[in-house]
Amino acid sequence: MERMAQPRNLIEVAQYLLALWREEGTLRFLRIALDLGHRKSIAGRMWFWGLVVGLASLAFVSYMLITEGGAAFNTSSDGVNWGMAISTYVFFALTSSGLTFIASLPMVFGFREFYPIAKRCLWLAIITLGAGFSVLALELGHPFRMLWVMPANLQYLSPMFWMGVFYLIDLVLLLVKFDRLWHDDWDSPLSQALAVGSFVAVLLASGMLGLVFGSMVMRPMWYGSFTAVFFILTAALSGAAAIVLAVYFAYGFRQEAMPEPLRSMASGAALPKVFATLIGIALVSVVLRMWTGLWSNLDGLEGFHDMARSPAFHVELWLGLALPFALMLAPRTQRSARWQITASALVLLGLFIERYEFLIRGQVVPMFKGAWASGLTVYTPSATEWAMTVLGFAIVFAFYGLGEKLFDLSAVPPSERLAGAAPRPAVQP
Amino acid sequence: MPKWGMVIDLEKCTGCQACTVACGMENSRLPGENWQDVVFFTEGEYPSVQVKWFPRPCMHCENPSCVHVCPTRATYKTEEGFVLVDWNKCIGCKYCMIACPYGVRFYTDEKPLNPPDPRKVFRSGDAHSWNPPWKAPQEDWKHGVGIQPRGVVSKCTFCYHRVSKAPKGVADLSEHDPRTRDYTPACVVACPPTARYFGDLDNPESEVSKLIANKRGVRLLDHLGNKPQVYYLAGEGGAVPSNRAIKNS
Numbered sequence: 001m002e003r004m005a006q007p008r009n010l011i012e013v014a015q016y017l018l019a020l021w022r023e024e025g026t027l028r029f030l031r032i033a034l035d036l037g038h039r040k041s042i043a044g045r046m047w048f049w050g051l052v053v054g055l056a057s058l059a060f061v062s063y064m065l066i067t068e069g070g071a072a073f074n075t076s077s078d079g080v081n082w083g084m085a086i087s088t089y090v091f092f093a094l095t096s097s098g099l100t101f102i103a104s105l106p107m108v109f110g111f112r113e114f115y116p117i118a119k120r121c122l123w124l125a126i127i128t129l130g131a132g133f134s135v136l137a138l139e140l141g142h143p144f145r146m147l148w149v150m151p152a153n154l155q156y157l158s159p160m161f162w163m164g165v166f167y168l169i170d171l172v173l174l175l176v177k178f179d180r181l182w183h184d185d186w187d188s189p190l191s192q193a194l195a196v197g198s199f200v201a202v203l204l205a206s207g208m209l210g211l212v213f214g215s216m217v218m219r220p221m222w223y224g225s226f227t228a229v230f231f232i233l234t235a236a237l238s239g240a241a242a243i244v245l246a247v248y249f250a251y252g253f254r255q256e257a258m259p260e261p262l263r264s265m266a267s268g269a270a271l272p273k274v275f276a277t278l279i280g281i282a283l284v285s286v287v288l289r290m291w292t293g294l295w296s297n298l299d300g301l302e303g304f305h306d307m308a309r310s311p312a313f314h315v316e317l318w319l320g321l322a323l324p325f326a327l328m329l330a331p332r333t334q335r336s337a338r339w340q341i342t343a344s345a346l347v348l349l350g351l352f353i354e355r356y357e358f359l360i361r362g363q364v365v366p367m368f369k370g371a372w373a374s375g376l377t378v379y380t381p382s383a384t385e386w387a388m389t390v391l392g393f394a395i396v397f398a399f400y401g402l403g404e405k406l407f408d409l410s411a412v413p414p415s416e417r418l419a420g421a422a423p424r425p426a427v428q429p
Numbered sequence: 430m431p432k433w434g435m436v437i438d439l440e441k442c443t444g445c446q447a448c449t450v451a452c453g454m455e456n457s458r459l460p461g462e463n464w465q466d467v468v469f470f471t472e473g474e475y476p477s478v479q480v481k482w483f484p485r486p487c488m489h490c491e492n493p494s495c496v497h498v499c500p501t502r503a504t505y506k507t508e509e510g511f512v513l514v515d516w517n518k519c520i521g522c523k524y525c526m527i528a529c530p531y532g533v534r535f536y537t538d539e540k541p542l543n544p545p546d547p548r549k550v551f552r553s554g555d556a557h558s559w560n561p562p563w564k565a566p567q568e569d570w571k572h573g574v575g576i577q578p579r580g581v582v583s584k585c586t587f588c589y590h591r592v593s594k595a596p597k598g599v600a601d602l603s604e605h606d607p608r609t610r611d612y613t614p615a616c617v618v619a620c621p622p623t624a625r626y627f628g629d630l631d632n633p634e635s636e637v638s639k640l641i642a643n644k645r646g647v648r649l650l651d652h653l654g655n656k657p658q659v660y661y662l663a664g665e666g667g668a669v670p671s672n673r674a675i676k677n678s
Contacts, residue, residue, distance in 0.1 A: 070536060070580065141522075141580025145518075146522075155501065160500040217654075367531060368470075
């Protein structure tokens with residue numbers, strides 16, 4: 001697939017695929033399409049297995065939703081209304097926001113050393129947001145009705161309405177900005193305006209997602225403006241962890257396989273510093289929230305005691321945040337590929353648990369005691385809810401592999417190419 | 430324009446749950462989907478423990494958080510004070526259930542309270558979520574009346590289909606007055622000890638206004654600011670849980 005190394009637009013991609021199909025015949029074409037090339041590659045394997053796992057999960061979820069409907073979820077009107085599907089959506093949406101924050105470092109704030117990951121961040125931001133929206137759509141009662149009824153009624157008082165508006169703007173700007181980079185337009189006035197607009201939109205979107213929860217005075221575990229700040233700060237961390245892991249994933253977990261600008265970035269001093277700072281901020285935020293929750297006598301905060309007893313929370317706190325923080329601070333481990341990979345994987349695990357714990361523990365305290373709720377509500381995700389989460393990750397894997405193959409995700413602006421060594425395509429066909 | 434509200438006298442309420450049954454019949458509810466529930470709870474510890482109860486319809490709040498959070502305006506408040514759900518607009522996001530401090534909203538598609546699932550036993554061949562062998566004739570999806578479709582949220586309507594047809598200018602809707610009986614909410618009509626009163630909160634001459642003023646009517650979780658239009662008379666023997674404490678206190 002040599003000719004696909006640098007397609008300039010989707011029409012060119014379609015034309016190439018058509019020509020390839022005629023040349024190779026249907027069966028060979030399908031095989032090439034599933035492997036993303038004549039030879040096997042890391043990107044091809046991600047695409048293939050992402051597709052297989054994603055389609056299997058989608059088939060299972062679809063079957064359950066058709067036969068059981070929402071009864072396939074373990075949520076209930078008397079207890080936990082929003083289950084694991086929503087926490088998965090929050091995880092992906094905030095990871096997408098964080099990736100856009102990281103992409104803004106070079107594109108808005110002029111930290112040029114981060115240029116080698118900018119385009120990759122944008123692609124990942126698009127697909128993680130897409131994965132989040134997909135999981136959310138499967139959870140909603142009427143996802144398609146939303147498309148017309150929300151713009152037709154404009155409930156400007158609803159935090160969820162504004163979350164939708166800002167994430168939609170965010171997605172559109174991400175797509176347009178990625179298209180500009182695809183055409184090697186890094187610093188035209190339009191591209192710069194898009195970068196600034198995208199940064200503002202994603203700040204508002206992730207903050208508004210925080211306010212979906214933070215505005216709920218009747219849910220004291222979520223209530224307060226700190227929730228929006230907490231979401232923005234931890235979003236930045238999940239974006240950082242995702243891009244570190246994604247870069248290593250694409251190059252077989254080896255720094256040596258990376259093109260020069262990326263390699264020097266991965267082994268340089270800036271990456272662990274930024275990473276450690278973001279982990280530290282998240283760690284402090286989680287501990288502060290826990291402190292006030294455990295200390296206060298306010299009715300409804302008993303969920304924090306429940307959280308303190310939960311093994312998952314301790315995995316998040318110690319393995320998902322404290323250990324990576326130490327790894328990225330220690331001079332012996334902070335620049336090592338192995339420990340950077342470990343730290344980013346642990347952080348992503350920790351933040352996935354954080355979103356889940358935040359969402360579920362915020363609902364386990366019943367609105368008031370009574371016949372249907374004498375104590376804390378017990379909730380365990382159903383197989384369908386797990387499958388929806390798996391589907392979200394499969395979408396990200398598959399489309400990351402596809403993006404790796406279709407677009408030169410390690411591309412840098414022409415000015416950076418002159419300054420450093422020329423980048424080469426990330427994955428050879 | 431009346432502002433309909435309800436008063437529940439907890440000194441009279443016996444916890445018989447006739448209101449729950451009447452509501453279920455009137456509104457064709459699924460088992461467990463109790464728009465009008467009676468919540469039993471305990472106060473104190475052994476040996477001085479007491480069993481208490483209080484009936485819990487939708488509060489039809491003056492300042493309803495469910496209305497403010499609904500991203501599609503499917504949940505709305507009418508000028509007469511009803512808080513209703515338009516099932517043609519509801520997308521089933523359940524944000525209103527999150528935002529309701531009283532837990533009086535129900536999502537249609539959930540695990541059944543007890544097997545077998547009535548929705549599977551009495552399957553619907555059309556857009557309705559189920560097709561029970563007997564159901565009340567009224568249906569008005571714009572106002573959340575009747576059997577709902579799948580994937581939406583439902584709640585007590587204050588029997589909108591009855592109350593909205595009441596003669597203009599009446600201060601009270603009472604089951605004891607033949608002129609208003611048919612327009613009175615089913616839970617009020619069915620209440621054996623007449624613990625429920627329904628009328629115009631804006632009319633100082635209405636029975637509900639007088640009871641609230643003379644017997645110190647209180648509202649549930651009033652500190653949250655939703656300002657329910659359902660008042661409780663606690664008197665000497667009744668109890669309104671002022672909080673949702675699950676701690677022993």
